[in-house]
Amino acid sequence: MSEVRSASRGAVFLSYASQDAGAARRLCESLRSAGIDVWFDVEGGLETGDEWDAKIRRQIKECVLFLPLISATTQSREEGYFRIEWELAAQRALGIASGVPFILPVVIDDTREPEALVPDRFRAVQWTRLPGGEVTPEARARFLKLWSQRSGLSKPSTSESAPVPATPTPAPSNTPARPFPRVALALSLGTVGLATVVVALLLARRPAGLPAETSSTPLPPRATMPTAARDWPRSPELKRAVALLDGIETIPEDFRLAEEMATQLVEKNPADAEAVTVLARVHSMWLLRGWDRSTARYQKAKSTAERALLLAPDEPEAHAALAAHLYARGVETQRAVDLAQRAVDLAPDEPRFHRMRDNCLWVLHVAPGSVFDENITEAENEGLRLALASALRTVERFPRDALVRYDLSRHYRDIGRFADFERAIEETLALAPLGNALVWKARIRFGLHGDLPGMKAFLDQVPARVRAIERTVLGYFLYSAFTGRPEAGLEALNAFVEPWMVDFDFRGPRALLMATLLERSGKKELARVQFELALTELLKQRGLNPEDSQTYLNEAWIRHALGRTDEARIALRTFVESLPRPFSPSPLGSWWFQAIPANLLIGDRATALALMREAIAARKDSRATIRSRLDMDPRLVTFRNDPEITALLHPPGP
Numbered sequence: 140m141s142e143v144r145s146a147s148r149g150a151v152f153l154s155y156a157s158q159d160a161g162a163a164r165r166l167c168e169s170l171r172s173a174g175i176d177v178w179f180d181v182e183g184g185l186e187t188g189d190e191w192d193a194k195i196r197r198q199i200k201e202c203v204l205f206l207p208l209i210s211a212t213t214q215s216r217e218e219g220y221f222r223i224e225w226e227l228a229a230q231r232a233l234g235i236a237s238g239v240p241f242i243l244p245v246v247i248d249d250t251r252e253p254e255a256l257v258p259d260r261f262r263a264v265q266w267t268r269l270p271g272g273e274v275t276p277e278a279r280a281r282f283l284k285l286w287s288q289r290s291g292l293s294k295p296s297t298s299e300s301a302p303v304p305a306t307p308t309p310a311p312s313n314t315p316a317r318p319f320p321r322v323a324l325a326l327s328l329g330t331v332g333l334a335t336v337v338v339a340l341l342l343a344r345r346p347a348g349l350p351a352e353t354s355s356t357p358l359p360p361r362a363t364m365p366t367a368a369r370d371w372p373r374s375p376e377l378k379r380a381v382a383l384l385d386g387i388e389t390i391p392e393d394f395r396l397a398e399e400m401a402t403q404l405v406e407k408n409p410a411d412a413e414a415v416t417v418l419a420r421v422h423s424m425w426l427l428r429g430w431d432r433s434t435a436r437y438q439k440a441k442s443t444a445e446r447a448l449l450l451a452p453d454e455p456e457a458h459a460a461l462a463a464h465l466y467a468r469g470v471e472t473q474r475a476v477d478l479a480q481r482a483v484d485l486a487p488d489e490p491r492f493h494r495m496r497d498n499c500l501w502v503l504h505v506a507p508g509s510v511f512d513e514n515i516t517e518a519e520n521e522g523l524r525l526a527l528a529s530a531l532r533t534v535e536r537f538p539r540d541a542l543v544r545y546d547l548s549r550h551y552r553d554i555g556r557f558a559d560f561e562r563a564i565e566e567t568l569a570l571a572p573l574g575n576a577l578v579w580k581a582r583i584r585f586g587l588h589g590d591l592p593g594m595k596a597f598l599d600q601v602p603a604r605v606r607a608i609e610r611t612v613l614g615y616f617l618y619s620a621f622t623g624r625p626e627a628g629l630e631a632l633n634a635f636v637e638p639w640m641v642d643f644d645f646r647g648p649r650a651l652l653m654a655t656l657l658e659r660s661g662k663k664e665l666a667r668v669q670f671e672l673a674l675t676e677l678l679k680q681r682g683l684n685p686e687d688s689q690t691y692l693n694e695a696w697i698r699h700a701l702g703r704t705d706e707a708r709i710a711l712r713t714f715v716e717s718l719p720r721p722f723s724p725s726p727l728g729s730w731w732f733q734a735i736p737a738n739l740l741i742g743d744r745a746t747a748l749a750l751m752r753e754a755i756a757a758r759k760d761s762r763a764t765i766r767s768r769l770d771m772d773p774r775l776v777t778f779r780n781d782p783e784i785t786a787l788l789h790p791p792g793p
Contacts, residue, residue, distance in 0.1 A: 149176060149201075149202075149203050149289075149290035149291070150176040150177060150178045150198070150201075150202050150203070151170060151175055151176065151177045151178065151202060151203070151204045151205075151206060151282070151286055152177075152178050152198055152199055152202035152204070152205050152206065152224075152228075153166065153167055153177060153178065153179050153180075153206050153208065154205065154206065154207045154208065154221050154224040154225060154228070155207070155208035155210075155213075155221060156208070156210065156212045156213050156216055156219055156221050158212045159208050159210050159212050159213075159247060159272075161271075161272070162208060162210070162247045162269075162271050162272030163179065163208055163272060164179070164272070165271065165272035165273060165274075166206070166208070166245065166247075166269065166272040166274055167179040169272075169273075169274035169279060170274070170279070170282060170283075173279050173282070173283045174283070175282060175283055175286045176286075176290070178198050178202060180195075195220075195223075195224060195227075196227060199224060199227045199228055199231060200231065203241075203286065203289035203290050204240065204241060204243055204282075204285060204286055204289055205228040205231075205232075205241055205242050205243070206243050206244075206245050207221070207224075207225050207228070207242070207244050207245070207257070207261065208245050208247055208272070209244055209245065209246045209247070209250055209255055209257060209266075210246070210247045210248050210250055211248055211249075211250055213250075213255075213256065214250055214254070214255070214256055217256070217630070217633050218633055222636075223636055225257065225258055225261070226258060226392070226636065227392075228241075228242055228258075228260075229242070229258035229259075229260040229261070230390075230392035230393070230395075230396060231396065232260050233260075233383060233393060233396065234379055234383070234396050234400065239289075240264070240285045240288075240289060241289075242260060242261055242264055243264065243265075243267065243282070243285070244257065244261050244264070244266045244267070245266070245267050245268075245269055245272075246266055246267070246268045246269070247269055247270060247271060247272050248270060248271075252266060259603055259604060267281075369486060369488075369489070371456065372413045372416075372417055373413065374404070374413060374414070376400060376404065377400070377401065377404065377413060377414060377417045379400065380396075380397040380400040380401050380417055380421070381397070381417060381420070383396055383397040384397055384420065384421065384424050387541075387571060387573055387574075388574065388602050388604045388605050389428075389605075390604060390605055390607070390608055391430045391431075391608070391637075394421060394424060394425055394428075394430065397417075397421050398418070398421045398422075401414055401417045401418040401421055402418060404417075405418050410450065412447065412450035412451040412454070413451070415443060415446055415447045415450055415451075416447040416450070416451055416454055416456050416457045416460065417456075418443050418447075419440070419443040419444040419446070419447040419456075419457060419460035419461070420456055420459070420460045422436065422439045422440035422443050422444070422460070422464070423440050423444065423459075423460040423461075423463035423464055423467075424463075425440070426440055426463060426464060426467035426468075427463055427466075427467060429641055429642070429643065430609075430641060431641070432467065432641070432684075433683055433684050434683075434684055434686070435683075437464065437467075437468060440460070440463070440464040440467075441461070441464050443460075444457065444460040444461035444463075444464055445461060447460060447461075448461060453485065454485075455481070455482035455483075455485035455486040455489070455492060456482070458478045458479065458481045458482040458485070459478070459479060459482040459491065459492055459495050461475075461478050462475045462476075462478035462479040462482065462495055462496075462499055463495060465478070465499070466479075466495070466498055466499050466502055469502060472499065472502050472503040473503060475499040475502065475503070476496065476499040476500055476503055478499075479492065479495040479496035479498075479499045480496050482495065482496070483496050490533070490536075490537040490540045490542070490543050491542075493533040493536065493537070493543070494533065494542065494543060494546050496529070497526070497529050497530045497533055497546065497550075498546065500525065500526040500529050501526045501530075501550060501553070503522070503526070504522030504523055504525060504526045505522065505523050505526055505553065505554065523554065526550070527550060527554075530546065530547050530550050531547070533546075533547075534547050539570060540570075541567050541570035541571035541573055541576075542573070544563060544566050544567045544570060545563075545564075545567045545573055545575065545576055547563050548560050548563030548564045548566075548567060548576070548579070551563055552579075552727065555758070555760070557583075557587055557726065557727075560583070561580075561583050561587070564576050564579050564580050564583065565580070568580065572600070572602060574601050574602055574605035574606075574608070574610075574611065575610065577597050577598070577600050577601045578597075578598065578601060578610045578611050578614055579727075580597045581593075581594045581595070581596075581597035581598045581614050582594070582614065582727050583727070584596075584597060585614075585617060585618075585621075586725075586726045586727040586728070586764075587726055587727070589767055589771060591618055591621055591622055591771075594614065594617070594618055595615075595618045595627065598611060598614045598615055598618070606631070606634065607631070607634040607635050607636075608635075609635070609640045609641055609642045609645075610642050610643070611631065612631045612632060612634070612635045612640070612652075613640065613642050613645055613652075613729060615627045615628045615630070615631035615632075616628040616631065616632065616652045616655075616656065616731075617729055617731060619656055619659075620655060620656065620659065620731050621731075621771055621772065621773070623659060623773060625656040625657075625659055625660045628652070628656050629653070629656050629657075632649060632652055632653050632656070635649060637649065638650070638676050639676060639680055640652070642729075644725070644728050644729050644733070645689075645729055645732060646687060646689050646690075646693075647673075647677065647689065647690070647693040647732070648672070648673040648676040648677050648680075648693070649676075650669045650670070650672040650673035650676060651669075651670070651673040651677075651693055651696065651697060651732075653669045654666045654667075654668075654669030654670040654672075654673060654697075654700065655731075657669060658700070666700075667700075667701070670697050670700045670701055671701070673693075673697050674694070674697045674698070674701070677690055677693055677694055677697065688713070688714055688717035689714070691710045691711070691713040691714040691717070692710075692711065692714040692732065692733075692734070692737060693732065694707075694710040695707045695708070695710040695711035695714065695737055695741060696732055696737065696741075698710060699740070699741050704741065704742065707741050708741060708742065708743065711737055711738065711741055711743065712743075712746075714734070714737075715734060715738070715746060715750075718734060720753070721753050721754070721756065721757035722734070722750050722753045722754050722757065723753075723754050723757045723758045723761060724754055724761060724764060724765070725764075726760060726763075726764040726767075730768045730772070731772075734747075734750055735747050735750050735751060735754075735765065735768075736768075736772060736774065736775060738750065739775060739778055740774060740775075748783060748784070748787070751765055751784070751787055751788075752787065755787070762787075762788055762790075765788060766788040766789070769784070769788065
């Protein structure tokens with residue numbers, strides 16, 4: 140691909156759909172005639188190879204102004220490389236101080252701002268209307284002034300340096316109104332005031348449709364996240380990196396930017412204890428959120444945290460970072476508890492450290508699949524009691540911290556106390572509209588109540604910025620797969636740009652989900668293309684993380700869909716051999732790609748029956764869970780009257 144002209148650092152980046160190339164060229168030529176350096180891709184990002192993709196990302200990273208061209212064309216195209224460019228720019232803007240111009244949207248026709256399909260960050264600034272890409276003298280002068288200021292050719296005056304804020308447009312009646320740019324405001328305040336200000340903005344009203352409060356623990360009438368008691372880190376740049384980690388609408392791109400910022404400082408000064416500690420925390424957060432649990436990430440997290448402890452032995456963040464690595468890895472659990480407790484002792488007013496300590500206690504004392512029973516007093520349940528009591532004490536100490544209460548809900552979920560889990564999720568949502576809590580509320584409607592419309596209602600309340608993360612996208616997929624209404628799932632998958640998804644019970648290629656919904660829509664040829672892409676991506680990821688046994692389950696589904704049944708059965712047997720025993724499916728699990736339906740549909744009915752018997756013997760709610768999924772799953776109609784399955788799931792008696 141060729142360019143009109145290469146650009147140096149400090150250029151203006153024009154981003155547009157290929158159909159708008161004429162308007163983009165006119166705009167480019169007008170800006171260049173004013174002396175502005177412009178990076179302009181002639182073909183509008185049609186070529187997307189690895190080398191070209193890297194070049195685009197580098198230019199967006201280095202440009203001083205980003206001009207997205209918005210039009211009827213961009214409205215009609217739900218997919219396109221320009222959308223990746225827009226998201227990259229929106230993410231970079233998070234690290235730019237509030238009031239500093241960067242994104243300058245340009246509308247080239249009569250597209251209206253309220254209906255524009257753009258990242259939320261675009262709505263925080265003034266838009267410019269240039270029909271057909273024709274630049275007025277006033278607009279050219281404004282662009283020149285902003286470019287000169289941002290590229291360092293001139294100094295901004297106090298009255299002209301910042302872009303004019305956009306006038307908030309009332310949202311349509313069926314769309315939740317979004318507050319004025321909450322992330323930009325939070326980042327300008329640094330770490331200390333971040334949580335308080337963000338939640339104060341978000342809690343102006345409770346999300347519509349949430350159930351009434353049912354908690355047995357009274358909640359404060361107006362809840363906010365507690366403010367950290369200490370000023371850490373001291374470096375302003377590192378404060379910005381930490382702020383990216385701590386937002387309640389955090390997405391993976393925030394982590395990437397924080398990692399880049401901390402890495403650059405460590406490369407400049409490898410002995411900078413504060414920078415190394417922040418980088419250790421970044422690596423640990425990738426693990427804690429489950430967004431990257433590759434072997435390489437575990438290695439980075441461990442080595443960086445160990446180095447941080449050597450450089451700053453009295454810094455609680457260093458202790459917490461190493462504890463997080465051990466917790467996520469599930470190794471050296473007593474050391475993890477000791478490290479987290481040391482962090483608590485050093486900074487007792489920081490709720491994150493208490494949460495980390497409680498999580499480590501959970502791994503130390505609670506075996507996966509443990510079920511709490513008040514009547515049991517054996518020693519193995521005493522550890523569970525200790526871990527749960529610690530989490531409850533943390534809630535009492537920080538009653539208005541939504542993340543503390545969310546962690547308590549996770550503990551209830553992990554031991555099968557689902558009524559308490561649902562109650563704690565509702566208490567969390569009464570404090571703040573956490574995206575993960577809303578997704579779990581949606582999954583509760585699906586898994587515990589079989590309520591697919593209710594599931595979608597809660598998914599629709601997830602804040603727009605975090606709607607494209609794996610857990611939300613998978614929720615929409617499940618809704619579409621079980622209902623046979625593919626639109627919501629395909630829309631969510633189109634908004635998810637990564638080829639690989641990682642959720643608590645699904646790790647696999649995005650293309651597998653796309654293919655499944657396309658197949659359900661009757662688009663068999665398109666589905667086959669996606670299945671082939673899914674197999675390629677799966678084998679690539681297996682090479683990067685060969686320990687992940689779930690790749691064999693996904694391989695079985697893909698090869699079965701491609702007609703390679705014998706290969707599918709071999710992969711499925713490999714997966715079944717890796718399953719923890721006794722087998723016990725969670726009622727909150729996604730089911731669609733799990734072991735029982737896989738064995739039924741791929742042709743190993745005997746293994747499916749064996750797994751059912753094992754699950755029913757291991758966990759009292761398994762019979763109801765399997766029976767419910769069998770009734771809901773449209774693929775399993777022929778198995779509902781199977782005599783053995785019927786006898787197993789509907790035993791005689793009261």
